[in-house]
Amino acid sequence: MRTRFLKVSLLCVLFATGVFVTGCSDDNKYADVDGEAPVAVLKADHIQSGAGHDFTIEGTLTDADGISAIKLECADLYLNKTIDLIDIYGAPQTSYDLSYKFSLAKDEVGEQFTVKVTVIDVGGRETSQDVLITMDGDFENPVFAVAPDKTITVLMKADRNPQYTLNFTATDDRKLDYVTIEIPELSGFETRTVSAEGKASLTFKEAIVFPNESQTYTINLTAYDAVGNSVTSTCNVTVSEMPDFEKMYLADVKTDEELNSDVFGVPMVINHTGEYQYKARYYNKAAGTEIFFLPQKTSFTPICFGLDPEDSNKLTDDPETAKPIVLDTPNVYYEIDINVKQSTYTIKTYSVNEATDPINYEYGQPCFDVWENGSEYINFYIGWGGSPQDAGEHLFVQDANNPHLFYYPAAGATWSLESGEELNFIISNYHPSGWWDHVEWRCDNSTDIEKFGYFSKKNDVNPNWEGTNQKWSDGSSVQDNWMKPVITKGGNYRFEFDAHLGRGKIVPAN
Known part of the structure; x- marks a missing residue:
């Protein structure tokens, strides 16, 4: 048996009365009816679960003499539970529907466990069955690691029909089953099912040809894993002449995989x-x-x-x-x-010397007035976090060649993020007592971050900066939007932030 501190788990027994009690009883006062051992018909003798998830042991228990108690035991899970039916109901039960839920710890490292279920009647006769708990349950939906944008334009051409190369990659943490492709408005396109052949990933790339006329089409992609979990991605494809695109992007990478x-x-x-x-x-x-x-x-x-x-x-x-x-x-x-x-x-x-940014301090130098009265100065730094104090735990490193460019973490350090993790931060100056409002940035959209706007409520701004505090370049207001991206793929990452451009990125670390 492993030694560790016992963590409180969610233990829930679902009874017909909704009461949760344990205890002992005196079985000697109950006469035998048939003297047979109890009968236990469990719903499953193998349950797939996982760290941080529940498993539920279910079954129908019967005994003509009357069931007095049920015991569930697994030393490795610190599970030692007795359900005393006489204490609960005031009398033994000839039939009982068992439904017992147990929560596995998030840091559970074991691969499998055996829970012994013992049913005891009033004569002391026992029936035991083992239930195998394995840590290979599939609880996550598939993910489109690469998928089309929500809206796409395909340009009409004079010499040929317009076409769009549909490119996607679907993945699953266990086993992917298949992906369906639907384009209901495209005449002659039948719904397709693309098999993943039991692998964890499926990549698809194929040209779709459209009529040479203005129209919008819907592409629905749905990925299914082996147990039926699914995820859908929808894209609207508009065939048209060259539009005045609302947004344009600069790509300094070479592949679709890097874009995603x-x-x-x-x-x-x-x-x-x-x-x-x-x-x-x-x-x-x-x-x-x-x-x-x-x-x-x-x-x-x-x-x-x-x-x-x-x-x-x-x-x-x-x-x-x-x-x-x-x-x-x-x-x-x-x-x-x-x-x-x-x-x-x-x-x-x-040049970088001609470039300006809103920071009115020399990075890493004792120039930041802690109490705003000239009594104490500390080294000036910026970082990311939930407060100016928290920013001290995630300080940026200034680039050696460009004073406007910052990195996190420092060279040689590792920053690991987990799949499904949601960040929640701003970029701000470090202050040991958590004072706000000096050097800070917010973003345009908390969950779909594309740019950063300077956000100093104290109007603490470099007078040489060409930008405007709390306003985007088009004159619209920078709102108090915190950065709240969700990590889709766990791994090591690097944060890069350019205070001159008002742009930042979090990308996989090399």
């Missing part, structure tokens, strides 16, 4: 500056960085803006032929303007 492996921030949203016009600012860490522009977040198709292979001074929207824009100068900021209607772009650079 982040917690947030990849690809990076850029500014919509006018009709069909967009402006990107981007810090280039190393020479040779390749970028594209995308109106959808999760894939390089169906539209990808890059260099036209026949005229590098122009853009093309064709993902099959587009060449990357290559950023050759390291350790500078690039400013790129594009016009998707005219297929044009301009590009220039500026």
